Amino acid sequence: MPGRFDLSVEDLSGILGDEPAYRARQVWRSLYQGREPEEMTDLPLALRLRLADELVAGLRPVTTSVNADGDTTKWLWALADGARVETVLMAYPSGRVTVCVSTQAGCAMACSFCATGQAGFERQLTAGEIVEQVVRSGRASATGRVSNVVFMGMGEPLANYGAMWAAIERLHGDVGLSARHLTVSTVGIVPGILRLAQERLPVNLAVSLHAADDELRDSLVPINRRYPLAAVIEACQAWVASRNRRLSFEWALIDGVNDRPSDASQLAALARPLAAHVNLIPLNPTPGYLTRGTPPLGVRAFRDRLVAAGVNATVRRNRGTDIAAACGQLAAVDLLVGPGNQIVGQPPPAGSALTE
Numbered sequence: 048m049p050g051r052f053d054l055s056v057e058d059l060s061g062i063l064g065d066e067p068a069y070r071a072r073q074v075w076r077s078l079y080q081g082r083e084p085e086e087m088t089d090l091p092l093a094l095r096l097r098l099a100d101e102l103v104a105g106l107r108p109v110t111t112s113v114n115a116d117g118d119t120t121k122w123l124w125a126l127a128d129g130a131r132v133e134t135v136l137m138a139y140p141s142g143r144v145t146v147c148v149s150t151q152a153g154c155a156m157a158c159s160f161c162a163t164g165q166a167g168f169e170r171q172l173t174a175g176e177i178v179e180q181v182v183r184s185g186r187a188s189a190t191g192r193v194s195n196v197v198f199m200g201m202g203e204p205l206a207n208y209g210a211m212w213a214a215i216e217r218l219h220g221d222v223g224l225s226a227r228h229l230t231v232s233t234v235g236i237v238p239g240i241l242r243l244a245q246e247r248l249p250v251n252l253a254v255s256l257h258a259a260d261d262e263l264r265d266s267l268v269p270i271n272r273r274y275p276l277a278a279v280i281e282a283c284q285a286w287v288a289s290r291n292r293r294l295s296f297e298w299a300l301i302d303g304v305n306d307r308p309s310d311a312s313q314l315a316a317l318a319r320p321l322a323a324h325v326n327l328i329p330l331n332p333t334p335g336y337l338t339r340g341t342p343p344l345g346v347r348a349f350r351d352r353l354v355a356a357g358v359n360a361t362v363r364r365n366r367g368t369d370i371a372a373a374c375g376q377l378a379a380v381d382l383l384v385g386p387g388n389q390i391v392g393q394p395p396p397a398g399s400a401l402t403e
């Protein structure tokens with residue numbers, strides 16, 4: 048039985064049987080607004096109870112963790128077949144609420160410094176499993192909704208293109224998010240970037256660059272051997288040229304590896320002609336990569352060099368490192384609990400995987 052967000056309107060009609068024809072759309076709207084069948088008080092009680100039984104959830108929460116600052120929540124979910132993924136919800140003082148979704152269980156890209164890459168690939172997520180992460184996060188957020196979605200959780204979105212794009216269409220059309228509030232992040236899958244540039248919804252694109260020469264990038268981001276920098280930059284040019292779409296580069300600052308003055312000037316030479324915004328992320332610790340992140344003074348110096356070279360650059364605040372929810376730390380394994388960390392909910396007893 049597919050999860051409730053993997054059902055089409057026709058599937059819903061089938062489940063509703065002899066109910067009036069308008070019911071399928073009615074139930075659909077309620078689902079995407081985040082209501083549970085029990086809460087659909089515009090339906091007869093008997094129908095609500097039946098739907099609660101038949102519209103199965105695609106995600107089951109295993110643990111919910113909140114960071115010490117109380118502004119970041121991470122969920123570890125079990126999918127129907129037992130695969131596990133994580134979602135991170137971030138609230139900002141401005142009222143903005145951003146959810147970071149996973150598109151794959153695991154990842155095949157094998158970036159050396161990323162916990163998801165260190166763990167390897169398990170399976171693709173369905174569009175419904177991606178959408179459900181957003182809908183559930185919205186329910187849990189203080190404002191009752193999310194304002195932005197970033198495809199920056201586990202997995203490579205452009206290696207699961209069909210499901211990723213179907214999820215974007217639903218988030219736009221059914222959850223009601225504007226394309227400008229949706230950001231797809233990629234390790235640099237060139238055909239995927241070119242395809243995305245042709246889509247009708249102008250979502251934002253973030254490219255995880257991390258190195259501005261092929262030798263260094265080959266070692267950090269192995270897919271660079273298949274899609275080297277020149278090809279990635281050419282695809283970025285096509286992206287920017289097609290209806291003036293926004294581009295950013297992500298750069299995890301690694302001490303002594305990619306934080307030298309020469310790295311900053313090489314990066315500036317790539318970013319400036321594209322008017323790309325650079326997001327600097329001091330490297331977060333992961334179990335499989337021992338080099339540490341650039342210390343704060345070095346981060347500032349690197350940013351200042353970019354800015355002096357005419358590049359728009361900001362440092363991404365590291366949220367949720369205490370609950371292993373920060374960039375590159377999602378591994379869908381039981382948590383290492385740090386000091387000040389608050390864990391809400393417990394892992395299920397061994398052997399209680401979902402059976403559907």
Ligand code: SAH
Binds near residue numbers: 203328
């Ligand atoms: N696969 C996509 C989506 C993941 S986004 C992509 O690579 O863009 C996650 C972002 O966090 C990427 O920019 C990734 O390179 C970055 N990242 C991975 N490991 C990190 C770490 N240990 N510290 C900081 N950033 C990291």
